[in-house]
Amino acid sequence: FLGGWDHFFLDSIGTSSLAAEMRNLIERACLHEETLHEIDNAGGHCFAESLLTLLPQIVPHVAAHGSIGPKECFKERTEFVSRLLTCEVSGSVVGEMVCRRFAKVWLGEGLIQTTRRASESLLQRTTQLSMSSSINSLMVETFTTFVLLETKEMNRWKNVELILRDDLSEGSESIVALVLEGLPTLPFEELLLYRQRKANQSALPFGVLKCPVARFPFFHFVSSFLNELVEAVEMGLVSTSNITDIGQELTTVALLV
Numbered sequence: 001f002l003g004g005w006d007h008f009f010l011d012s013i014g015t016s017s018l019a020a021e022m023r024n025l026i027e028r029a030c031l032h033e034e035t036l037h038e039i040d041n042a043g044g045h046c047f048a049e050s051l052l053t054l055l056p057q058i059v060p061h062v063a064a065h066g067s068i069g070p071k072e073c074f075k076e077r078t079e080f081v082s083r084l085l086t087c088e089v090s091g092s093v094v095g096e097m098v099c100r101r102f103a104k105v106w107l108g109e110g111l112i113q114t115t116r117r118a119s120e121s122l123l124q125r126t127t128q129l130s131m132s133s134s135i136n137s138l139m140v141e142t143f144t145t146f147v148l149l150e151t152k153e154m155n156r157w158k159n160v161e162l163i164l165r166d167d168l169s170e171g172s173e174s175i176v177a178l179v180l181e182g183l184p185t186l187p188f189e190e191l192l193l194y195r196q197r198k199a200n201q202s203a204l205p206f207g208v209l210k211c212p213v214a215r216f217p218f219f220h221f222v223s224s225f226l227n228e229l230v231e232a233v234e235m236g237l238v239s240t241s242n243i244t245d246i247g248q249e250l251t252t253v254a255l256l257v
Contacts, residue, residue: 011012011111037198047107051099055085058144065148068155082150084160088178090170094154097180102146106139114138142191149194153183179222 062068063077071077085095118134118140121127126135154160162168163176186194 002251004080048096048099048103051102052095053149054140054143055095055099058147059085061144062148062151065121068160083164084154087164089163089180090173092177094180098147098150101150101185102143105146105185105188106142110139110142113188142188145191145194148185149186154180
């Protein structure tokens with residue numbers, strides 16, 4: 001039927017080694033490398049900017065889980081989550097940082113996997129949605145899960161109360177911004193699996209009758225990192241050069257505090 005012609009995919013869905021994406025194919029044929037680099041950066045930036053418009057719609061879903069904010073009133077929890085996502089630390093808005101982090105996950109592996117799923121559903125006639133509707137629906141659903149997990153991680157050991165303090169020092173703000181950019185992110189497939197799970201706030205240690213006052217931002221995260229580093233050093237899994245680099249970073253953190 002094809003008369004001996006070989007085929008290759010132009011929509012980046014195929015798994016052939018000849019697979020190519022038409023937009024990139026045209027761009028690389030017509031543009032300079034510097035321009036291509038700017039386009040790649042702009043693509044992630046534009047997507048992150050568009051995610052900001054979804055945040056107001058997602059806030060009620062995050063507040064409904066009850067994993068962050070006051071327990072008594074849904075309205076107060078919604079305002080609490082909104083305040084967190086619009087809070088500014090070290091010149092960056094928390095909501096913008098969350099959107100940038102999700103953009104990396106989505107543009108890295110999420111889009112191609114979602115496109116495959118949507119294509120398979122259409123071919124198998126298991127959905128009545130169009131390709132764009134399927135992708136958009138799953139993107140919004142996954143982004144909602146991502147924001148929920150991010151706010152839950154921020155609220156671990158009452159960090160949100162520290163972040164929202166009016167008298168937060170400049171050094172503490174720098175630590176908060178640094179940790180928020182480096183919080184561990186679930187792979188896209190795990191985000192899909194997490195959608196049906198119920199998120200609960202991490203419990204305080206057994207026997208604590210009064211919530212401790214947070215003083216060091218993300219102490220649990222930093223202390224866990226230090227414990228893992230010590231274990232890695234003891235097992236000889238970290239080179240001397242890496243230890244020196246990490247030591248310099250920890251010195252910077254200590255100076256900020």
